[in-house]
Amino acid sequence: MSEQTDLSNALRSTFLLAKAPDSLIEKLVTHSKSEKLSKGQIIIIHDDPAEHFFFIKKGWIKTYRESEDGHQSIVDILHPGQLFAEDSAFDDSPYAYTAEATEDSEILSMPISLLSQNIQTSPDMARHALRYISLKQKQKIHEIEHMTLQSAAQKIGCFILRLLKPNQTETINIETRFPYDKTLVAAKLGIQPETFSRALKKLKDTANLSIKGSAITIHDLNALSQFTCSACSAKYPCKDRQ
Amino acid sequence: MSEQTDLSNALRSTFLLAKAPDSLIEKLVTHSKSEKLSKGQIIIIHDDPAEHFFFIKKGWIKTYRESEDGHQSIVDILHPGQLFAEDSAFDDSPYAYTAEATEDSEILSMPISLLSQNIQTSPDMARHALRYISLKQKQKIHEIEHMTLQSAAQKIGCFILRLLKPNQTETINIETRFPYDKTLVAAKLGIQPETFSRALKKLKDTANLSIKGSAITIHDLNALSQFTCSACSAKYPCKDRQ
DNA sequence: CGAGGGTTTGAAGTGCATCAAATAGTGTGG
DNA sequence: CCACACTATTTGATGCACTTCAAACCCTCG
Numbered sequence: 001m002s003e004q005t006d007l008s009n010a011l012r013s014t015f016l017l018a019k020a021p022d023s024l025i026e027k028l029v030t031h032s033k034s035e036k037l038s039k040g041q042i043i044i045i046h047d048d049p050a051e052h053f054f055f056i057k058k059g060w061i062k063t064y065r066e067s068e069d070g071h072q073s074i075v076d077i078l079h080p081g082q083l084f085a086e087d088s089a090f091d092d093s094p095y096a097y098t099a100e101a102t103e104d105s106e107i108l109s110m111p112i113s114l115l116s117q118n119i120q121t122s123p124d125m126a127r128h129a130l131r132y133i134s135l136k137q138k139q140k141i142h143e144i145e146h147m148t149l150q151s152a153a154q155k156i157g158c159f160i161l162r163l164l165k166p167n168q169t170e171t172i173n174i175e176t177r178f179p180y181d182k183t184l185v186a187a188k189l190g191i192q193p194e195t196f197s198r199a200l201k202k203l204k205d206t207a208n209l210s211i212k213g214s215a216i217t218i219h220d221l222n223a224l225s226q227f228t229c230s231a232c233s234a235k236y237p238c239k240d241r242q
Numbered sequence: 243m244s245e246q247t248d249l250s251n252a253l254r255s256t257f258l259l260a261k262a263p264d265s266l267i268e269k270l271v272t273h274s275k276s277e278k279l280s281k282g283q284i285i286i287i288h289d290d291p292a293e294h295f296f297f298i299k300k301g302w303i304k305t306y307r308e309s310e311d312g313h314q315s316i317v318d319i320l321h322p323g324q325l326f327a328e329d330s331a332f333d334d335s336p337y338a339y340t341a342e343a344t345e346d347s348e349i350l351s352m353p354i355s356l357l358s359q360n361i362q363t364s365p366d367m368a369r370h371a372l373r374y375i376s377l378k379q380k381q382k383i384h385e386i387e388h389m390t391l392q393s394a395a396q397k398i399g400c401f402i403l404r405l406l407k408p409n410q411t412e413t414i415n416i417e418t419r420f421p422y423d424k425t426l427v428a429a430k431l432g433i434q435p436e437t438f439s440r441a442l443k444k445l446k447d448t449a450n451l452s453i454k455g456s457a458i459t460i461h462d463l464n465a466l467s468q469f470t471c472s473a474c475s476a477k478y479p480c481k482d483r484q
Numbered sequence: 485c486g487a488g489g490g491t492t493t494g495a496a497g498t499g500c501a502t503c504a505a506a507t508a509g510t511g512t513g514g
Numbered sequence: 515c516c517a518c519a520c521t522a523t524t525t526g527a528t529g530c531a532c533t534t535c536a537a538a539c540c541c542t543c544g
Contacts, residue, residue, distance in 0.1 A: 046475060065387050065475040073387040073475070090376040096383060119372070123365035130361070130372045134332040137375055140382035141338060145307050145315040147389045148432045152500070183522065190390045195500055197524050213509085233288060233307040233315070394532070425490065437532055439492050455541090 004029055007108070011055060014083050016132050020125060024118045032110045037101040046098045050088035052109045056080045059105020060180050062187075063097040074188045077102070077180065089116040090133055102184060142240040147190060149231045152199035155189045157207060157228030160216060161236055168237070171221040178214040203227075246271055249350070253297060256325050258374050262367060266360045274352045279343040288340045292330035294351045298322045301347020302422050304429075305339040316430045319344070319422065331358040332375055344426060384482040389432060391473045394441035397431045399449060399470030402458060403478055410479070413463040420456040445469075 007029045011017045017025065037043065037059065044052070046065055054061075056078055063075040063084055075097045078084050085095055089112050119126050146155060163176045178185055186196035203209060207224040210217040218224055225236035234240065249271045253259045259267065279285065279301065286294070288307055296303075298320055305317040305326055317339045320326050326341055331354050361368050388397060405418045420427055428438035445451060449466040452459040460466055467478035476482065 065383075067387075067391050067474050068472045068477075071391050071473070073390040075383055075386075087376065087379070091373045091380075093376075093380070096380055120369065123368060126365060126368040126372055127362065130368055130375065131333045133372065133375050133379055134329065134335075137329070137379040137382060138335070138338055140379060140386065141307075141317055144317075144382065144385055144389065145309075147386065148315040149309050149313050181522070192501055193523070194502080194525085198500090201524090230310045231313070232309050235310075423490070434533060435491070436493085436534080440532090443492090 028110045032108045037105045039103045041101045043099040044095045047094050053085040053112045055108040057106040060102045062102045063099045153203045174218040270352045274350045279347045281345045283343045285341040286337045295327040295354045297350040299348040302344045304344045305341045395445045416460040
């Protein structure tokens with residue numbers, strides 16, 4: 001299979017571009033540039049005019065905003081197969097966040113004008129984008145709820161529950177793993193690494209988990225979801241998983 | 243001017259419906275029902291199937307989500323001239339929150355199917371809705387940043403700054419007022435009433451404000467914005483004001 | 485004037501942050 | 515394969531911010 005076809009398929013595997021017209025996908029592939037990033041490398045900067053949007057081929061990308069006094073608020077931690085900075089196409093706005101590679105990564109950069117033009121000309125695409133951003137907005141509402149109502153231990157529990165497959169059937173001895181650094185998980189949840197470590201210990205005791213490095217064993221899914229979701233408006237398995 | 247025309251104009255004054263086709267506005271007006279609400283009355287319930295969306299004619303409406311253990315997370319506090327529950331039309335989803343009148347109020351209820359059908363058939367409307375929800379999503383990202391980075395006093399300062407007119411030119415002795423109960427402001431900011439009271443006192447001293455009941459006098463706008471916005475990625479006057 | 489809700493104050497507790505330092509884990513070059 | 519360097523993670527000690535519970539105060543409105 002050709003390089004071109006690979007790229008087309010990759011783009012089509014995203015929710016936003018799944019039903020995009022062939023002409024758009026072709027143009028995107030033609031004008032795309034692959035970029036290798038080293039750990040810590042900044043890709044785009046919050047409030048800069050948006051010129052490109054990106055597809056992640058390899059690695060983890062952190063998007064965040066930074067206050068004057070140097071603290072960060074994480075917007076998202078993104079993995080291969082996901083897009084970022086695509087939302088600037090929806091309202092022709094500057095980048096809403098800074099993006100940085102958290103490890104050596106590889107991304108595809110594409111002109112955002114191709115996307116925004118397509119949204120302007122294709123009603124299907126506009127409706128699809130509407131559905132997409134709608135979903136994202138709901139996830140943000142859910143996140144705000146979490147920040148407001150959950151304790152640190154519950155936030156971690158919620159994070160772990162979201163790692164599970166939607167069709168999870170077993171309820172005992174489920175194994176999974178933190179997909180990236182605990183420090184980064186902590187940042188994503190808006191808590192300090194030290195607090196994360198202590199809260200995780202509390203979660204182990206309270207909700208019956210084992211942790212070895214990044215490996216997690218959930219001995220009792222019901223215990224975990226009960227502890228975690230009592231401070232949330234949704235019950236496990238909740239819909240707004242990212 | 244007829245009642246019908248009044249309603250049409252009212253609907254057109256909202257961002258979402260500003261450029262809606264006449265046919266939609268007409269249908270909405272025809273199928274609208276005016277409802278009087280008493281304080282505390284529940285209008286819609288989170289996760290119920292969405293049947294209507296609403297325009298606020300009078301009063302303040304609180305939208306929120308509630309956890310199993312009875313705590314609330316405020317989504318928005320809405321005033322006359324605003325819509326709510328309209329977002330369910332964008333992805334045909336159930337209500338994303340419960341809505342309650344915080345005081346005696348009057349609203350217009352309209353079938354959400356009229357709106358969602360129009361979005362499906364009118365590309366202009368879809369694009370407009372996309373822009374609209376995009377903006378809202380950005381506001382949510384901004385809110386998350388606030389929850390993560392700001393102290394209680396800074397949250398209040400930020401709230402006050404957002405009360406000012408966008409074209410505010412004076413920088414000393416500016417007068418404004420809390421638009422609703424301090425308790426409700428506290429809830430919107432995700433803090434307790436007691437904490438609100440104490441944090442407001444701190445803000446008065448630190449940022450040179452006077453407060454009498456709900457009346458606020460900002461003696462030095464620069465002092466206020468400097469104190470408040472140092473914990474935020476945006477500088478006053480910031481764009482994502484609601 | 486009295487009732488009730490909004491608001492403030494006080495006292496005490498909890499959870500998280502911070503600072504400092506020890507430990508574990510990982511990748512490197514010798 | 516080991517020692518070193520570097521980073522991630524944990525632990526300890528302490529402080530601060532916010533919450534909680536209780537009670538007083540204040541303001542409005544019937």
